[in-house]
Amino acid sequence: MKTIVFISATMLAALLSLALYIYSLDGAIQRCDRSLSALAALKMADTDIESDVLKTRIGALRDYRGLFAGDRRARDALERLRRLARADAELGARIVRLAGDYEAKQIQLARFRVQNALLSDAMRTFSTESGRQLAAERDVRAARAIGALTGSVHRLCQDDSADALREVHQRFDAMAQAGGAGPLLVHARELAQLLPQTHATILKLQPLPHLPSYAAVQTYLAQHRESLAERSLQARSGLILLAIAMLATLVYLAKMLHERARALRRRSEFDRLMMAISRDLLGCERARTDAVVAASLARLSQSLGNVETGLVLSCGQARPRSWSGAEDPAFAAFAQALIADAPPGAGPGHDAFVVDERGRSVELRAGDRAPLRRARWLCLRRRSESGATALLCCTRPRQRASAAAYSEFVLLRSALDTLADALERQRLEDEARVLEHRLGRARDMETIGTMASGISHNFNNIIGAIRGNVETAQLRLAPHAHAQANLAEIGRALEHAAELVEAILSFGRTQNHHVRPVEINELAKRSRSLLVAALPASVEFELRPAPSALQVWGNPSQLQQVILNLGTNAAQAMSMRGPILIQVTRIDGDSAPERVRIEVIDRGVGIPAPQLDRIFDPFFTTRKGGTGLGLATVKQIVGNHNGRIQVDSRPGLGTRFVVDLPLCEGDCAAGDGHETWLVLCADPAARERLEDLLAALGHEPIGYADADHAAHAIAERTDHFDGALVQSEDARCAAGEVATLHALLPGRPVLLALHNPGLTPAPDLGYAVAETLRAPVRAESLARALARSSQDYGYRPGALHM
Numbered sequence: 001m002k003t004i005v006f007i008s009a010t011m012l013a014a015l016l017s018l019a020l021y022i023y024s025l026d027g028a029i030q031r032c033d034r035s036l037s038a039l040a041a042l043k044m045a046d047t048d049i050e051s052d053v054l055k056t057r058i059g060a061l062r063d064y065r066g067l068f069a070g071d072r073r074a075r076d077a078l079e080r081l082r083r084l085a086r087a088d089a090e091l092g093a094r095i096v097r098l099a100g101d102y103e104a105k106q107i108q109l110a111r112f113r114v115q116n117a118l119l120s121d122a123m124r125t126f127s128t129e130s131g132r133q134l135a136a137e138r139d140v141r142a143a144r145a146i147g148a149l150t151g152s153v154h155r156l157c158q159d160d161s162a163d164a165l166r167e168v169h170q171r172f173d174a175m176a177q178a179g180g181a182g183p184l185l186v187h188a189r190e191l192a193q194l195l196p197q198t199h200a201t202i203l204k205l206q207p208l209p210h211l212p213s214y215a216a217v218q219t220y221l222a223q224h225r226e227s228l229a230e231r232s233l234q235a236r237s238g239l240i241l242l243a244i245a246m247l248a249t250l251v252y253l254a255k256m257l258h259e260r261a262r263a264l265r266r267r268s269e270f271d272r273l274m275m276a277i278s279r280d281l282l283g284c285e286r287a288r289t290d291a292v293v294a295a296s297l298a299r300l301s302q303s304l305g306n307v308e309t310g311l312v313l314s315c316g317q318a319r320p321r322s323w324s325g326a327e328d329p330a331f332a333a334f335a336q337a338l339i340a341d342a343p344p345g346a347g348p349g350h351d352a353f354v355v356d357e358r359g360r361s362v363e364l365r366a367g368d369r370a371p372l373r374r375a376r377w378l379c380l381r382r383r384s385e386s387g388a389t390a391l392l393c394c395t396r397p398r399q400r401a402s403a404a405a406y407s408e409f410v411l412l413r414s415a416l417d418t419l420a421d422a423l424e425r426q427r428l429e430d431e432a433r434v435l436e437h438r439l440g441r442a443r444d445m446e447t448i449g450t451m452a453s454g455i456s457h458n459f460n461n462i463i464g465a466i467r468g469n470v471e472t473a474q475l476r477l478a479p480h481a482h483a484q485a486n487l488a489e490i491g492r493a494l495e496h497a498a499e500l501v502e503a504i505l506s507f508g509r510t511q512n513h514h515v516r517p518v519e520i521n522e523l524a525k526r527s528r529s530l531l532v533a534a535l536p537a538s539v540e541f542e543l544r545p546a547p548s549a550l551q552v553w554g555n556p557s558q559l560q561q562v563i564l565n566l567g568t569n570a571a572q573a574m575s576m577r578g579p580i581l582i583q584v585t586r587i588d589g590d591s592a593p594e595r596v597r598i599e600v601i602d603r604g605v606g607i608p609a610p611q612l613d614r615i616f617d618p619f620f621t622t623r624k625g626g627t628g629l630g631l632a633t634v635k636q637i638v639g640n641h642n643g644r645i646q647v648d649s650r651p652g653l654g655t656r657f658v659v660d661l662p663l664c665e666g667d668c669a670a671g672d673g674h675e676t677w678l679v680l681c682a683d684p685a686a687r688e689r690l691e692d693l694l695a696a697l698g699h700e701p702i703g704y705a706d707a708d709h710a711a712h713a714i715a716e717r718t719d720h721f722d723g724a725l726v727q728s729e730d731a732r733c734a735a736g737e738v739a740t741l742h743a744l745l746p747g748r749p750v751l752l753a754l755h756n757p758g759l760t761p762a763p764d765l766g767y768a769v770a771e772t773l774r775a776p777v778r779a780e781s782l783a784r785a786l787a788r789s790s791q792d793y794g795y796r797p798g799a800l801h802m
Helices: 002-058 065-084 089-136 140-158 162-178 182-204 212-283 286-303 331-340 370-374 402-476 483-507 520-534 556-573 630-640 684-696 707-716 731-744 779-793
Strands: 309-314 321-324 349-355 361-363 377-383 389-395 516-519 539-544 551-554 578-587 595-602 644-650 654-662 676-680 700-704 723-728 750-754 771-774
Touching (some): 002 089, 002 212, 065 089, 089 140, 089 182, 089 212, 140 182, 162 182, 212 286, 212 402, 286 309, 309 331, 309 402, 331 361, 331 377, 349 370, 377 402, 389 402, 402 483, 402 771, 516 520, 516 556, 520 556, 520 578, 520 595, 520 684, 520 779, 551 556, 551 654, 556 578, 556 595, 556 630, 556 654, 556 779, 630 644, 630 654, 676 684, 684 700, 684 723, 684 779, 700 707, 723 731, 731 750, 750 779, 771 779
Parallel strands (some): 539 578, 676 723, 723 750, 750 771
Antiparallel strands (some): 309 321, 309 389, 349 377, 377 389, 516 551, 578 595, 595 654, 644 654
C-alpha cells in the first residue's frame, strides 16, 4: 500500500513537472513567434524606407517624413527583438550584428538625403537658367545648343551609365569650345557630378532581408522555434502517457483501498466476535470452559470461512489441553511437536508456522510468503510471560492467494491472544484458589507446629516422668505380680503418647526449607536400610532403583520421611509379614515435564473404596493405636515439593502408593545431602549405634567419648560440624557437656538423648538443647529430630567444605 501511494505521488510530481516544462516551452515558442513578428515588422519598415528613397529620388516625395517614420518603425522592431533576446545570448549576438548593419544603412540614408537635396537644388537652378537663356537667345544655333544640353542633362537623369555620362561630357566640351551657355554649362557640369554620386549612394542602400545578419537572425529563430515545437510535442506525448499510467495507478489504488476497507470491516467484525468470545469465556462456569472454547472455535471457524481450527494450551508441568474441530488426523501430531519445540528460555512473543500436506512445519519469517503456496495449516504460537505456550491453527482456504493467507495471521493473532488470555486468567484464578487453600493449610500447620513446639518439651517431660515411675514400680514389684500387667499396659500407652506428640510435631513442621539436589536412588537405599533395621525380619524389603542417577530438588530428611512413612504403613497393612517393593523409575512424558516416580507396593489387606478419599486427612486412621498423621504428613511433604501422590488399592490384593516428583533438570549441581554431626557418648556401644543411625540417614558422624576431646576437635575445625548429638544417662550428667557444646557451636543444633528424661530433675537446658530424645534412639525419631533442627536453625556450614 505504501509503495503504491509513493508511486502515485511520484507520478503526480512528474505530471506537474512535465506540465511546467510544457508551459515553459510554450512561453519560449511564443517569444520566438513575437521575435519573428518583430523581424517581419523590421523588414516591412525597411521596405517602406527603400520605397521612399526611390520616390524621393524621382521627386515623387517632397520631404523625408516617410523616411523618418520608417526609421522609427525599424528601430522599434529592433528594440522588441533586443528585449525578446535577453534570455538567449546567441540570438542577442545576432541581433546586435543586425542592428549594426541597420545603423550602417542609416548613415548611407543620411548621405542620400544630403546628396538628393543638392541634386534637387542643382536641377531647379539648371531648369531656371536653361529657360531664361532659351527665352533670351535669339540665335537659333545657340538655342539649339542650349536645348541639346538640356536634353543631355535630362537623359543623364534617366540613364547615368558610363556611355551616357561620356556623351554628356562630350556635349559639355563642345559647348565650351563654342563659347556659349557659360553659367548653364557650370550647372550642367554640377548635375553631371551629383547624379552619379546619388545613384551610387542609392545602390549602397541594400535591403535588410538581403543582408547576412538578417538571414542569420531569421534562420536562428526558425530553427529554434522548430526545435522548441518538437520538444513540446515530445513533452505532450510523455504527459499523455504519464496521465494514462497515473489513471491506471489510481484505479489500482482505488481497488486496494476498497480491499482495505473490506479488510477493516472484516477486522471490525472479527474484533466484535473476539469480544463476544472473551465475554463468554470470562463469564462461564469453570466446568463449562471446554464447551465454551469448542463453541468459540466453531464461531471462529465460521468467521474465517468455514475452515478447520484447533487450539492447544500448555502451562508448565501440566498436561497440555487441546480443543480441536479438525478432522485432519495429523493435527494432534504436529501441534504437540510445535508446543514441545517452543524454546524454554525465550521471552514472550509470537511465532508463525505453516504446515504442508505431509505434516511438515516451516517457520514463516517476516516478508517470506513463499511457504504459503504449499501451506495446508496456518499456525501461530504464543509464549506468555508466565511460561504458558498456546498454539492456534486453522486450515488455509484454497481459493485465497498467498497475500490473503498471510493476512489471516493478523486475525489468528487476535484470536489466539483473546482465547489464551481468557484461559490463562482462568488458570491463574485456579492457581490462586489452590495457593489460597495451601496458605490456609500452611497457617493451620504453622499454628499446630507452634503449639506442638511449645508443649513438646513439657509434655515429653511429663511422659518421661510417668515412664520413669512405671519402670521404678516394675523394678520394685515381683516379676509375676498382678500389677506388672497394668504397668506394662501403661508403658505401651506412654509409647503411643510419645509417638503421637512426635507425629504432631513433625506434621506441623513440614514446610519445605533448606532444599538441595537429592539423589533418589541413594535416598531410597538409605531408607530401606533404616526400615530393615527398624522393622521385624519377617518384613522383606526389595529395592529396584533406576538404572541411572535421578535427582530432585528438595529436603532430603523430609523426602526420606515420605519413604519411611509409606514403608511403615505397608508393613503394618501386612501385619508385619510379607514382601514390600520400593521402586524408583524415570517418567519421560511427551508433553509433561520429566519426573521421578517412587512406588511403594505391598500385598496387604488393601484399603476399602469408601476410605480412599479420606486416608490423607489429618487424624484419620483405621489402625488401633494409630495417630492418623503419617499419610497426611506424606501428602503435605510431597505437595511442598511440587509433586503429587496417588494410591491404587484393591481390598485383599494390596496397595500401591505412587509419588511423582519433578526431575532436577539442567545444570543442577549434585549435592551429597549429608551433614557432619558430632556424637558425644561415653558408652562405646551406644556411640557406635548412634554413628550407624546417622550414617544410615546420610550424614557423617564423628564420635567422641568425652567433652574435652570434642572441644579440642571443634577448636581445630570450627565450621566442620553442623550440629551435635549427646547421649547420657540423665540431664544432670549431660548439663556441662551440653553447655560446652552450645558455646563452641553457636547457631547450630544440639540434640540430647537421655535414658530417663523425666525420672531425675534436670537443669534448665532449653536455651541450649534443640530437642530431647529418649535413649535408645530410634531411627524414625532421629530422622524427624534432624529435619526439625535443620528447619529451626538453618545452619549450613557443610556447604562450605562439602
